[in-house]
Amino acid sequence: MNRLFEFLENKYFQTIFVFIIIAYTISDYIFDPLTHMTTANVFPGIAPHLDLGVPYKDYWDVYPPGIYLFYYLLYFVGRDLQVSYIITHIFVLIFTIIIAFNLSRYFKNGRLIFLFGVIYFLSPLYIDYLMINDLIALFFSYLGLICFFKLENRKKYIISNFLMTFSFFIKETLIFAALSILVLQLLQKDYKNIGLSILGSSLGILLIYIYSVYFSIEQFVIQSYLNKVQLFDFIEILRRYALIFLITLPIFIYIRKKRFTKYNINLSEPEKLIYLHSLLLIISFYAIGKDDGGHFDIPKIFATFFLLNILINKKKSFIGLLLLFLISSYYLKINHSLYSYTLIEPNINVESLDKSRQTQKSHIDTLSNMDGNVLFLYGWGSTSFFYNYELRPYSKYWLVHPQILTEEQIFDLKNNILSNPPLLIRYCGFDKDCPAGFDFSEFESKYIDFRYLVTECYENLEGRFYELKSKACVKSLNF
Numbered sequence: 001m002n003r004l005f006e007f008l009e010n011k012y013f014q015t016i017f018v019f020i021i022i023a024y025t026i027s028d029y030i031f032d033p034l035t036h037m038t039t040a041n042v043f044p045g046i047a048p049h050l051d052l053g054v055p056y057k058d059y060w061d062v063y064p065p066g067i068y069l070f071y072y073l074l075y076f077v078g079r080d081l082q083v084s085y086i087i088t089h090i091f092v093l094i095f096t097i098i099i100a101f102n103l104s105r106y107f108k109n110g111r112l113i114f115l116f117g118v119i120y121f122l123s124p125l126y127i128d129y130l131m132i133n134d135l136i137a138l139f140f141s142y143l144g145l146i147c148f149f150k151l152e153n154r155k156k157y158i159i160s161n162f163l164m165t166f167s168f169f170i171k172e173t174l175i176f177a178a179l180s181i182l183v184l185q186l187l188q189k190d191y192k193n194i195g196l197s198i199l200g201s202s203l204g205i206l207l208i209y210i211y212s213v214y215f216s217i218e219q220f221v222i223q224s225y226l227n228k229v230q231l232f233d234f235i236e237i238l239r240r241y242a243l244i245f246l247i248t249l250p251i252f253i254y255i256r257k258k259r260f261t262k263y264n265i266n267l268s269e270p271e272k273l274i275y276l277h278s279l280l281l282i283i284s285f286y287a288i289g290k291d292d293g294g295h296f297d298i299p300k301i302f303a304t305f306f307l308l309n310i311l312i313n314k315k316k317s318f319i320g321l322l323l324l325f326l327i328s329s330y331y332l333k334i335n336h337s338l339y340s341y342t343l344i345e346p347n348i349n350v351e352s353l354d355k356s357r358q359t360q361k362s363h364i365d366t367l368s369n370m371d372g373n374v375l376f377l378y379g380w381g382s383t384s385f386f387y388n389y390e391l392r393p394y395s396k397y398w399l400v401h402p403q404i405l406t407e408e409q410i411f412d413l414k415n416n417i418l419s420n421p422p423l424l425i426r427y428c429g430f431d432k433d434c435p436a437g438f439d440f441s442e443f444e445s446k447y448i449d450f451r452y453l454v455t456e457c458y459e460n461l462e463g464r465f466y467e468l469k470s471k472a473c474v475k476s477l478n479f
Contacts, residue, residue, distance in 0.1 A: 005109075005112060008111070008112055008115055009109075009111035009112055009115070011111070014111060014114070014115055017115070018097065018118055021118070021119070021122050022093070022094065022097070022122060024341075024344065024346070025122045025123075025124060025127065025341075025344065026090065026093070027344070027346040027347065027348060028124060028128065028344040028345060028346060028347065029128050029129050029130065029347075030086055030089075030090075030130070030347075031086075031347055031348065031349060032129065032130075032347070033082075033384075034082065034085065034129075034130060034131075034384070034387070035129045035130075035384070036380040036381050036382075036383045036384045037129060037132070037133075037295070037380070038085070038129060038130055038131045038132075039383040039384045039386075039387035039388075040061055040063070040380070040383040040399070041063060041067045041068065041071060041131070041133060042071050042080075042085075042131070042387065043059065043383060043386060043387040044056075044058075044059035044061070044068050045067065045068040045069070045070065045071025045072045045074075045075070046071055046072065046075045046080055047059065047392075048072065048215065049072070049075050049080075050080075050390060052390065052391075052392045053392055054215040054216075054217055055068040055215075055217065055220075056217050056220035056221055056223075056224055056396075057215075057216075057217050057220050057396065058392065058393075058396050059393070059396055059398055060224075060396045060397050060398070060399070060404075060405075060409070061399060061404060062224075062227075062228060062231065062404045063133065064168075064169045064170065064171070064172055064224075065169060065208050065211065065212060065221050065224075066137075066166055066167075066168075066169025066170040066208060067133055067136070067169075067170045067171075069169075069207070069208065069211045070136060070170065072211075074088065085130050085131055086130065088131065089130045089131050089135075092131075092135060092136055092139045093127070093135065095139065095143075096135065096138055096139045096142060097118060097121065097122075099139075099142040099143060099145070099146045100114060100117065100118070100121075100142060100302045101114050101118075102146055102149075103142065103145060103146065103270075103274055103302070103306070104117070104302075104305075104306070106149075106268060106270040106271055106274060107271060107274075107306070107309045109309065109312050110309070112312070113305040113306070113308070113309045113312075113324075114302075114305070116305055116324075116325075116328065117301055117302045117304075117305040119337075120301045120328075120332050120334075120337050121298070121301045121302065123337040123338070123340050123341060124340040124341065124343060124344060125293055125294070125333065125336050125337045125340040126293075126294065126295060126297060126298050126301065126337075127295065127298065128295075128340075132295045132298065133170060133171050133295075134171050134173075134295050134296060134297075134298040134299055135295075135298055136170055136171075137167045137168075137170035137171035137173075137174050137299065138167070138171075138174075138298060138299045139167075140163050140164070140166050140167035140170065141163070141164050141167035141174050141177055141178065141277075141299070143163050144159070144160040144161065144162070144163030144164035144167065145160065145164070145273070145274065145277060147159050147160045147163065148160035148181060148273065149270050149273075154193060154196055155196075157181070157193050157196035157197045157199075157200055158196050158197075158199055158200035158203065159200065160181060160197075160200065161178075161181055161182070161196075161197045161198075161199075161200030161201045161204070162200040162201070162203045162204045162207075163204075164177065164178040164179075164180070164181070164201075164204075165178050165200070165201040165203075165204030165205060166204045166207065168204075169204065169208050171299070173281070173284045173285060173288060173296075173299060174281065174284070174299060175284060176280035176281070176283060176284050177277050177278075177280045177281040177284065177299075178201070179201075179280065180273060180276045180277040180280050181197050181273065182194065182197050182198070182201070183276060183280070184272060184273055184276050185197060208221075227406050227409070230406045230407075230408075231403070231404065231405075231406060232288075274306050275306065275307065275310075277303070277306075278302075278303035278304075278306040278307045279303075279307060281299055281300060281303045282300055282303055282304070282307065285297070285299075285300050293333045293336055293337075297332070301332060304327075304328055304331055304332060305324075305328060308323075308324045308327055308328060309324075311323050311324045312324060367389055367391060367424075370391060370423060370424050371391050371392050372391075372392045372393070372394060373394055373422050373423040373424060374386075374391060374393060374394055374422060374423075374424045374425075374426065375393070375394040375395065375400075375417075375422040375424070375425045375426070376393065376398065376400075376425075376426045377400055377425060377426060377427045377428065377429065377450055378400055378401070378427075378428060378429065378434060378435070378436035378437070378438075378440050379428065379434070379435040379436050379437060380399065380401075380435075380437060381435065382398055382399055382400075382426075383398070383399065385426070386398060394422040395413055395416055395422075397409055397410075397412070397413045400413070401436075401437060401438055402438055402443055402447075403437075403438065407447075410447045410448065411447070413448070414447070414448050417448075417453075417474065418474065418475060419475075420471075421457070421468055421471055421474040421475075422468065423467065423468050424461075424465060424466070424467055424468070425450075425453075425454055425458055425465070425466045425468075426464050426465055426466075427450060427451075427454050427458075427464055427466055428464050429441075429444070429450055429451050429454070430451070431464075448479065449479040450479075452477070452479045453474065453477060453479040454466050456473060456477055456479075457469055457470060457473035457474045457477060
């Protein structure tokens, strides 16, 4: 068994293995056109460069402002070229893995848990398209952690907290992980450097504030957070946090009273911070109640193994390793994770690069006069549609989906349609297989009857496109 451990932890084996698995997994998607999950972030971010509006004011989605700022700044380097997104994705992916490897080295059996972690991390179950928000957020969060360990002067408190705070503004599930340095300082009564940590976090907030003020969207950003309170069950989330607090507080007090040394929990300073960062990250996932086994779960993969490392930290016991395997397999869905590797179909055909956008551009003459007058119904594909055509959507509610729209926003959209109906509607509601992503029939019966609207006041052009016949018709209609 020890020889097997030694082989798995061998740096040459791990380097070759990780390189092969990275090449194999990215071959499945690296030249594919940008998916809607990517364009939903890219387009609002780069819209100011294209004179097509600004985030929140012209494009509403539930994502935090940091992701739009990221793409806005990236445009200065790579413009809006898919090759630049490919390079950025590979850079972020590889360096996140490198940082995770360096973090794992602070543990006694770190190479082993890193190997397990990277197999899950690269699984197509989690990463199967370019520029995933969760991956970008984790990169900045882990960059903050490693900077804290590698930098030797007190500036590390500023830089690390700045990066970790910025990660929260990319993906909000990292909110508590972003506070891990501050929490550790409070636990250790390191009041001397707390001011520097607060300064670093404040600079991260200031960056977002400057970005918001520059585009005059600060009130829209604030409103976006208020809207999320309506969209998500915060009472349930607070209940879960309260439960965690009531369970962990007595345990913490008891262990602290009996002293850590009695339980052989002698952790180095880096181990303490990595454990705390991972624990706070996992707690966020539990409290939010999101566990879909998809891209959303990316940040918790390495965190899971960093926490479970304590099972084999003293020695490579068979029981400890077995527990690590069973717990991680259940939590990270090993059956789906490993099976997804069998679905990989390597595609290294450069000709397919940005193919969808080239195809869409062939119809640009038809839509050249439709800027700001096209309503896309339904489905997440609306983001790719407007990105491919470089068209401003009819409404800032360019993603018509009850999961990301409050009732107030839905009725705001309805009032806009009544007063100034879109000239063109792309509607798939007549098709029972319409890829809406929700029960659109129930949505229409409760909020906006688009089927009735399209039938009465629009004329079918071709496919799913419908052109307005009369504004008066819409205004007189009770839909």
